[in-house]
Amino acid sequence: MKRMLFAVLAFALCLSAPAFAEEIALKAYVPTNPTAVPTKALMRFAERVNAAGKGKVSITVFHSGQLGDDREAVESTRMGTIDIMFSGTGTYSAFYDKAKILDLPYLFETGTHAMNVVNGPIGEELFRDLSNFGLVYLSTGDNGMRHVSTTGKKINTVEDVKGLKIRVPATDLYVAIWKYWGGMVVPTPIGELYMALKTGVVEAQDNAPYHSVASKVYEVLKEFSLIDYAWMGLTMTANQRVWGRLPADVQELIKKEAIDAAKWSFAEIGRDDEAALKLMAEGGMNINKNPDRESFRKTMPEFYKQLEKEAWFDQAVIDRIRAAK
Secondary structure (H helix, E strand, O other): HHHHHHHHHHHHHHHHHHHHHHHHHEEEEEEOOOOOOOHHHHHHHHHHHHHHOOOOOOEEEOOOOOOOOHHHHHHHHHOOOOOEEEEEEHHOOOOOOHHHHHHOOOOOOHHHHHHHHHHOHHHHHHHHHHHHEEOOOEEEEEEEEEEEEOOOOOOHHHHOOOOOOEEEOOOHHHHHHHHHHHEEEOOOOHHHHHHHHHHHHOEEEOOHHHHHOOOHHHHHHOEEEEEEEEEEOOOOOOOHHHHHHHHHHHHHHHHHHHHHHHHHHHHHHHHHHHHHHHHHHHHHOEEEOOHHHHHHOHHHHHHHHOOOOOOOOOOHHHHHHHHHH
C-alpha cells in the first residue's frame, strides 16, 4: 500500500515539474543590423543569460528587420509573438505617453546622466504602466545624442538654424523644437535621406555621429555641429504573459542582464561615436566640437512652457531627472 502511495506521489510531482525541468526557450528581437550597437547589446545580453541560466533558459536573438520594423515588432511583443524586444524608446511613445518626457530637448546633461535615470527608480516609475499595454519594463540603453550636420552651412548658434531645411524623425518633440528654432522641417523617409541631402531637397539632418556613418549620409555632409540637443534611448521590454510564467530566479537573471546590457551600450556608443567623428574628420568634414550650446539651451524655458498643457508633461518628474545628474 505504501509503495503504491509513493508511486502516485512521484507521478504527481512529475506532472508539476516540466516548467522547471525543461529549458525555457525565448525569442528576442532588435530591428538593427549585426554591427549596430543595439544588436551587439542584445546579443551580449542573450549570451550572458544563456550562460548564467545553465540550461534553464535559452534566448535566441533575431535582428536585421527579420521580424519587422520597430513599431511592428513592439506590437508583436505586446501580442506575444516576440518575447523580448529592444527598440528605440521613441517607438513606445506612439501608444505610451509617459515615454515622451524622455524626448525633451536638453533634458539630460550627458549619457551617464541618462543611464542613471532610466535604469534607476525614475525609469522604473516612468515605465511601470507599460503593464497596461501587455509589456514589462526591463531596461533602457543608449542610442546616442542628437546633433546637427549640414551639406555646407555652419551651425554655431541657435540663430544659424533659422530657415534651415532639415530632416528629422517623425517624432512630435523633434519636429516641434526644430520648428520652434525656425528650421524648415522636411518630412523625408530615412531610406531617401542620402539622395535628399545630395540633391538639395534637404540641407541638414539631426543624428548621432555613429548613425551618420552607419547610414553613409556623412558622405554628402560637410559640417557637423555637436549641439547635444536630445538623447536617444533604446528600451528593452518583455511580453507580460510570458514574463508572468517565468520562475522568479529566471526573471531576476533576465532583469539583471538587461540592465547590464543597457549600461554596456552607453560605453559602446561612446566608442563608436569617437570612431565616427575621427572618420568624418579624416574625410574632410568640419567638426564643430564646441558650438554655442547655451544659445540653444536658453530657448528651453519658453519651449517647455508651451508643452505644459500636454497630459504627459510633468514638471516634478523633469525636476527629479535634472537633479539626478
